[in-house]
Amino acid sequence: SLGRINFDGQVAIVTGAGAGLGRAYALELAKRGAKVVVNDLGGARDGQGGDTAAADKVVREIIEAGGQAVANYDSVSTPEGGDNIVKTAMDAFGRVDILINNAGILRDRTLVKMEPADWDAVMDVHLGGAYNVTRPAIKVMRDQAYGRVIFTSSAAGLYGNFGQTNYSAAKMGLVGLMNTLKLEGAKSNINVNTVAPVAGTRLTEDVMPPDLFQKLAPEFVTPLVLYLCSEQCKASGQIFNAGMGYFNRAAVLTGPGATVGEEGVFPSLEQVAAKIKDICKMDGAVEFHDLNASLGPILEAWSPKKPAAGAASKAPSVADIF
Ligand code: NAI
Secondary structure, X not given: OXXXXXXOOOEEEEOOOOOHHHHHHHHHHHHOOOEEEEEOOOOOOOOOOOOOHHHHHHHHHHHHOOOEEEEEOOOOOXXXXXXXXXXXXXXXXXXXXXXXXXXXXXXXXXXXXOOHHHHHHHHHHHHHHHHHHHHHHHHHHHHHOOEEEEEXXXXXXXXXXXXXXXXXXXXXXXXXXHHHHHHHHHHHOEEEEEEEEOOOOOOOOOOOOHHHHHHOOHHHOHHHHHHHOOOOOOOOOOEXXXXXXXXXXXXXXXXXXXXXXXXXXXXXXXXXXXXXXXXXXXXXXXXXXXXXXXXXXXXXXXXXXXXXXXOHHHOOOOHHHO
């Protein structure tokens, strides 16, 4: 039976916690016993400027509610900022159990109009920010042999959204970061998961109809994210969509595919074209745990006994090939 989930004695870092989703995560973590580093640059929606007021306000809210929190105003977009955010946690509380990579900005334009500065700013905050903060945090978590890390993706990255090539690339990049960090963190009991939230915040206020905006409070996303941060949760390497109290899991799926031509002979374009429907089939699609598992069906494509779909993840390791 599941009792109340709490975070007593644990230390959490939430980036971009001065508003929106990050604020909601920070308040609930503190309510449930965590000591929280409230990081926020306090800039504009496009990342310009900065102000200590955003982080300070949330720290005050937490303390007034009887919780423990400290503010940090560094930008996640530089390695120095990332180091300093983790240092803030270590100096104030002595450990880091939870890291929620949440800080985010927008610079929406179609690709043709997107200047390098718009591309770089978004990549630097979302993808660079996750690297800059997670790396020093993982060092601490590895020494503690415990950690929970959240990355914040988006439906724009998972599925696509007009005018957001920079944002989509960064948000899907985070999934790749997670896929590999899941393997590197496993032996240290470090679990990493990704949330793609939908919430009414400053980032979405002008793209959402006002009536919907009200129903999309960040607090509808918080329970899943905090569950993923808990010791009880053993999941790692998973992606979840979350909004309005509706949650589902998303994944990269691979179909059973088809072998084309004759063994040992380069197939022709025409042979590929003739089999394209089989190549595209997704019936019986599977998830692979890692690169090695994904190579199983390729390496066994011409072997006498083809593995059944689903058995692919049990394929022998071929790590020594690389
Ligand atoms: P928000 O704008 O309300 O909150 C983001 C916070 O991050 C702001 O307080 C901002 O000052 C802070 N921030 C920005 N750049 C920073 C930096 N370099 N260093 C430190 N802090 C910085 O927006 P929201 O919606 O709460 O966004 C949170 C995360 O959720 C973002 O990563 C966003 O991309 C993601 N997301 C949100 C969706 C939504 O429907 N609201 C949809 C999909 C993803």
